[in-house]
Amino acid sequence: MSALDTSPPGRSAIKRITVMQGEALASKDPQVELSTVLGSCVATCLFDPIAKVGGMNHFLLAEPPAHLSHLEFDEHYGLFLMELLINEMLKLGAAKSRLKARLYGGANMNSGLAQIGSANAAFARRFLQQEGIVQAFEDLEGQSARRVHFQPATGRVRCSTTAQAAIPKQKPVAPPQSDVGQVELF
Amino acid sequence: MTKGHEMTQSTRILTVDDSASMRALLLNALQQEGFDVEQAVDGQDALDWLASNEVDVIITDINMPRLDGFGLIERLRESARHADRPILVLSTESSDEKKRRARDAGATGWIVKPFNADKLAAAVRRIAH
Numbered sequence: 001m002s003a004l005d006t007s008p009p010g011r012s013a014i015k016r017i018t019v020m021q022g023e024a025l026a027s028k029d030p031q032v033e034l035s036t037v038l039g040s041c042v043a044t045c046l047f048d049p050i051a052k053v054g055g056m057n058h059f060l061l062a063e064p065p066a067h068l069s070h071l072e073f074d075e076h077y078g079l080f081l082m083e084l085l086i087n088e089m090l091k092l093g094a095a096k097s098r099l100k101a102r103l104y105g106g107a108n109m110n111s112g113l114a115q116i117g118s119a120n121a122a123f124a125r126r127f128l129q130q131e132g133i134v135q136a137f138e139d140l141e142g143q144s145a146r147r148v149h150f151q152p153a154t155g156r157v158r159c160s161t162t163a164q165a166a167i168p169k170q171k172p173v174a175p176p177q178s179d180v181g182q183v184e185l186f
Numbered sequence: 187m188t189k190g191h192e193m194t195q196s197t198r199i200l201t202v203d204d205s206a207s208m209r210a211l212l213l214n215a216l217q218q219e220g221f222d223v224e225q226a227v228d229g230q231d232a233l234d235w236l237a238s239n240e241v242d243v244i245i246t247d248i249n250m251p252r253l254d255g256f257g258l259i260e261r262l263r264e265s266a267r268h269a270d271r272p273i274l275v276l277s278t279e280s281s282d283e284k285k286r287r288a289r290d291a292g293a294t295g296w297i298v299k300p301f302n303a304d305k306l307a308a309a310v311r312r313i314a315h
Contacts, residue, residue, distance in 0.1 A: 013214050079207055080300040084278050094252070096204070130206040156281045184285065185295040 019043065019058045026055030026088035030153040033182050035135035037162060038105030038146045040117035042124045045102040045148070046085060046133070053150025054160045055094075057085040061120050073179050082131075101128050103138040104159055117141055140150035198222040198315045202232040202246040202258065203276075208299075210247070212276075219296065220309040229253030232260055236268065242314045243308075245297075248277045256291050263292035272313040276301060 019025050019036045020058075027034070034056040036043050048055040059081040062074040102158060106121030120139040128135045136156075137145065144161040151157075189287035199221050201212045209225050216223045224241060226232035228250040244262070255275055272294045277284070280298045288296060292301035294313050297306060 024292060047197050076211070076300040079205075080278060083208065087278055090249055113270060130210070132206075147285065182280075182298045183295060183305050184297075185309065185313065186287040186293060 019056045021058050022081070022089060024055065024057035024085035026053060026085065026087075026091050026092055027152040028053045030119060030151075032152055034062040034147050034150045035150055038148065039099055039107055039109050039164065040105070040120060042103060042105040042117075042140070043150075044082065044085065044124055045150045045155075046089060046094075046099045047152070048089065048098045049100065050098055051093040051095065052153050053089050053092040053094040055085045055089045056148075056150050056152070057081045059120065060116070061097055061123060063137055063164055067158055068137040075123055078120070079127070082124075082186060084126050096131070096133070096146075100134045100136040100155070101129075102136055102157055103140055104157075107142055107144055107146070109127070109143060109145070109164060196222070197243065197310065198224065198241045199310060200224045200226060200232060200236070200241040200244045201276075202226045202229060202250070202255070204228050204246065204247065204250040208247070212301075215301075215303040216310075217304065219303065219310075221307070221310065226272060229258030229261070232258055236262070242272070244271060244273045245309050245310075246273060248275060248279060248288075256287060259288065259291040259293050274309060274313070275309050276306075 013051060015029065015032045017025060017032060019034050023040055025034055039059040041058055043056055043058045045054065045056050055061050059078045061078050078122050090096065096142065103121070103124050106117040108117040109117050119140055125135065139159055145164050147160050149158045149161040191217040197219050199216055201209060203209050203212065204227055217231065224234055233253065238256060246255040246258055259273055262271060262273065275288045275296045276299060278299045285296050291305050295309060297309065
């Protein structure tokens with residue numbers, strides 16, 4: 001679930017919503033700010049400048065099982081979260097053809113064979129290219145954790161590096177198992 | 187009976203999805219299961235293609251430009267040629283309201299993304315005429 005933090009009191013209150021791994025949220029509310037902390041995960045910030053609708057997802061591709069190449073990350077889940085984000089934005093009046101994307105995260109925090117961060121980053125770039133979505137900016141890979149704040153109604157993003165300790169322990173989060181691939185014949 | 191190539195080889199599926207990434211994933215998964223796969227980029231593209239082609243099963247997304255999945259199903263059910271054609275919806279949506287709308291429009295079934303290739307193939311085999 002998302003954490004909703006309305007602060008500070010007084011002034012024009014900003015509604016800060018934390019986008020957790022496995023989530024995709026969209027809004028056109030000028031008071032909403034979507035925030036997340038990324039290690040090897042990637043966050044996609046999409047913005048429609050005409051409809052003034054923005055949204056963010058936060059995903060981590062599952063590592064391949066031992067019998068597969070370390071390069072064969074499972075992209076089903078990343079694709080699901082991309083589509084979920086786009087659909088949420090369409091519901092608020094966005095048009096896919098107008099979307100501009102900014103990508104963040106994908107750090108390789110630990111030196112290992114599976115460069116998880118790079119795999120997440122590569123998937124995100126490839127998705128945007130295949131879908132014809134303009135990639136306006138990226139701050140991807142490297143070795144630093146990142147904190148991202150996104151104002152969905154304006155498309156403004158602030159990104160800063162942060163201590164690795166700020167990153168929640170993360171494993172790929174699957175959608176509710178009761179629904180995954182569920183077949184219902186009428 | 188085990189999963190037979192003879193059983194599925196002649197089953198022709200039309201997938202309808204505006205996401206190129208999803209089309210690629212579906213194409214790969216369904217071809218590996220032995221199906222013949224055709225693809226359309228939205229409901230209107232599917233209608234245009236079906237005007238002069240035949241398929242055994244249609245798998246359609248819901249949220250698409252020009253003509254969405256609900257509209258596609260409704261338009262197909264108006265035609266005697268497609269009145270009984272099995273149509274599966276494949277969507278990230280899973281609300282009862284959306285499912286009810288699809289069923290009322292004439293959909294045969296609903297599958298929630300991300301799909302499981304085995305379950306999808308089994309559903310296609312079950313409903314293919």
